[in-house]
Amino acid sequence: MARFHTLTVTDVHKTIRDAVVLTLAPMGGDFDFVQGQYLTFRRDFDGEELRRSYSICAGKDEGILQVGIKRVDGGTFSTWVNENIKVGDQMEAMQPMGSFHTATSENDGKSYLAFAGGSGITPILSILKTVLTREPNSEFTLVYANRGVSSIMFREELEDLKNLYLGRLTIIHILETDSQDIDLFTGRVDVEKCALLFKHWIDIKSVDMAYICGPEPMMLTISKSLKDHGLDDNQIKLELFASGQPGRAKRKAKSVDAASHTGTTKATIIMDGSTRSFTMPKDGVTLLEAAIENNIDAPFACRAGVCASCRAKLLEGEVEMVANHALEDYEVEQGYILTCQCYPMSDKIVVDYDQ
Ligand SMILES: Cc1cc2nc3c(=O)[nH]c(=O)nc-3n(C[C@H](O)[C@H](O)[C@H](O)COP(=O)(O)OP(=O)(O)OC[C@H]3O[C@@H](n4cnc5c(N)ncnc54)[C@H](O)[C@@H]3O)c2cc1C
Numbered sequence: 001m002a003r004f005h006t007l008t009v010t011d012v013h014k015t016i017r018d019a020v021v022l023t024l025a026p027m028g029g030d031f032d033f034v035q036g037q038y039l040t041f042r043r044d045f046d047g048e049e050l051r052r053s054y055s056i057c058a059g060k061d062e063g064i065l066q067v068g069i070k071r072v073d074g075g076t077f078s079t080w081v082n083e084n085i086k087v088g089d090q091m092e093a094m095q096p097m098g099s100f101h102t103a104t105s106e107n108d109g110k111s112y113l114a115f116a117g118g119s120g121i122t123p124i125l126s127i128l129k130t131v132l133t134r135e136p137n138s139e140f141t142l143v144y145a146n147r148g149v150s151s152i153m154f155r156e157e158l159e160d161l162k163n164l165y166l167g168r169l170t171i172i173h174i175l176e177t178d179s180q181d182i183d184l185f186t187g188r189v190d191v192e193k194c195a196l197l198f199k200h201w202i203d204i205k206s207v208d209m210a211y212i213c214g215p216e217p218m219m220l221t222i223s224k225s226l227k228d229h230g231l232d233d234n235q236i237k238l239e240l241f242a243s244g245q246p247g248r249a250k251r252k253a254k255s256v257d258a259a260s261h262t263g264t265t266k267a268t269i270i271m272d273g274s275t276r277s278f279t280m281p282k283d284g285v286t287l288l289e290a291a292i293e294n295n296i297d298a299p300f301a302c303r304a305g306v307c308a309s310c311r312a313k314l315l316e317g318e319v320e321m322v323a324n325h326a327l328e329d330y331e332v333e334q335g336y337i338l339t340c341q342c343y344p345m346s347d348k349i350v351v352d353y354d355q
Contacts, residue, residue, distance in 0.1 A: 059129030117214020
């Protein structure tokens with residue numbers, strides 16, 4: 001099964017000076033997506049293949065596939081896209097992935113709250129548009145943090161949406177450097193600012209679901225503030241774009257096989273309906289690396305436990321997952337692992353990429 005598919009770029013426009021929005025037409029593969037999911041692209045740079053994930057910013061009912069890519073200083077892929085991509089070019093991407101979403105229902109009348117920082121707006125824009133279209137009785141509050149006015153991605157589109165969904169969509173821009181009429185809206189989103197927002201602007205008690213996507217320290221601060229103000233873990237969804245810290249919910253080895261004294265593991269991989277086995281060391285090589293070394297075309301992207309491209313289910317044996325920023329706790333409970341972060345603990349493991 002081909003994991004990567006060709007997409008033709010049908011539109012390119014700048015949303016701010018250093019970020020482009022690409023509209024893509026798939027030439028094969030099923031690119032039906034759920035709001036909040038991302039695409040993983042690949043490209044060779046001087047003989048080295050890089051894979052980068054970008055969230056879909058289109059709503060589910062818009063009938064288009066769009067991503068927004070912000071140029072990172074010194075960043076290889078994002079700079080290449082921002083400086084080179086033009087209409088008619090072709091890109092390669094995997095089918096949409098990710099679980100940064102919750103189900104919508106026409107009869108629901110929910111209150112959603114989202115915090116986005118910088119390019120973290122992309123999946124939230126997709127969620128926001130989908131929810132407001134599909135749930136006529138729901139309302140959405142977006143708190144969008146940026147350095148200044150000139151770095152607000154999708155500024156005009158957000159204004160248009162506010163007018164379209166008058167009374168159902170509230171947008172609060174927090175700007176780090178540009179001052180605004182209301183003092184509270186200037187500066188960084190920290191614990192104090194969250195507390196004041198929840199006191200004066202956001203009815204936190206009525207919030208059913210919260211989404212956060214942005215720089216990691218900001219996400220951790222907001223997540224803690226939400227919990228301090230009464231939300232529980234399953235009311236908060238996080239999407240991390242890059243990782244600097246160990247993640248939550250590591251899958252620790254529960255009971256290392258008593259007979260496990262050898263330094264190697266027999267790994268069995270089920271993928272695309274076929275089963276392959278190989279022997280790998282218990283130390284020094286992740287399950288993903290070992291699979292690739294053994295010529296198995298296992299899926300991956302970030303290799304940092306941030307995206308879930310390499311997700312698989314552990315059917316037998318024990319592994320240690322050293323970082324996890326992508327799987328939900330319930331997925332870990334069900335046996336799902338990020339193979340890029342896993343080292344075998346038992347003499348035999350069986351891993352299924354097809355589930
Ligand atoms: C699930 C997911 C969704 C995402 N969605 C989006 C999105 O919608 N929009 C978006 O803009 N981004 C998104 N990202 C982030 C994106 O995938 C990339 O991480 C980002 O664009 C940077 O990639 P790059 O190749 O340009 O930078 P890289 O080349 O990876 O560089 C990143 C940083 O590291 C520095 N660096 C690189 N090499 C070195 C070195 N050798 N020594 C020291 N420093 C170095 C660079 O200067 C730069 O600051 C998402 C990430 C994930 C995981």
